[in-house]
Amino acid sequence: MSFPSIVTLDIGGTKINAGRYVNGVIEESRSFEFRASASSEDIEDFIIHCIDTFFIHSTVGIAIGVPCIVDTQLGVVYDAVNIPAWKEFALKQRLERHYNIGVYINNDVNCFTVGEHLFGAGKGYNDIIGLCLGTGVGSGFVIQNQLYQGHNCSAGEVGEIAYLNSTIDDYCSGRFFELQFGINGALLAQAARAGNKEAIDAFEQFGQHLSHAISHLLLVVDPQVIIIGGSVAKSFDLFIKGVWNGLAAFPYQKLVRNLIITPSSQSDSALLGAAQLHLASKR
Secondary structure, rough: OOOEEEEEEEEEOOOEEEEEEEEOEEEEEEEEEEEOOOOOHHHHHHHHHHHHOOHHHHHHHEEEEEEEEEEOOOOEEOHHHHHHHHEEEEEHHHHEEEEEEEEEEEEHHHHHHHHHHOOOOOOOOOOOOEEOOOOEEEEEEEEEEEEEEOOOOOOHHHHOOOOEEEHHHHHHHHHHHHHOOOOOOOHHHHHHOOHHHHHHHHHHHHHHHHHHHHHHHHHOOOEEEEEOOOOOHHHHHHHHHHHHHHHHHOOHHHHHHEEEEEEEOOOOOOHHHHHHHHHHHHO
């Protein structure tokens, strides 16, 4: 028996993860290096290339998570911080014209959070936050088992909050290691695991900064669990102690004692979440 499929994409600042969703699973996926500084035309062509890689005869829809706010009805993306060409881009309209099938677009971290709630570490919890640490920082909220995205799909854009001499983005994403230490976070993680004290201290500092971002989220949402994803989550073991140390100063310690912070357990959460949101939009 052949099931209908959905091509699903997770667009980030440096790569695009793409795959094919069939009957509740991602049956195939791949990561593509992505030049986010390209023109809107070149980016559109590259997205079409990624979609074409997974588009088959049974494809009935396309679902995409994007790193910015979205008009989820019209599929227009706005003010993508890491994609300069996307100030106001009608992505849904362009792709529907090209493929002649339905396209659904939402924020990438919303997709991640829904995927974790249904299939990952957030399964079984009513109130969760998905917190993605990559090129930038973003969060998504599931409250009482429903995605909360706000009136303009901008709920959870915690990376833009002013912090120290810049924003949370510069202290709680991969940018932190480049800006403060002049080294890629993955290379610094290798040094930390090899016992380098300066590298270990760098991740302790990162965790302390991240605790500041988490404090904002706790005061707004009061979740049961925070699930951390994105490329920096691969170093979860190196920075989580710093997070808990930083949260020792949080004013409501009962909330902290009841909180679970865990890394993502599902590699395709954003792809799964995008597909699920696409299906829900048709009901």
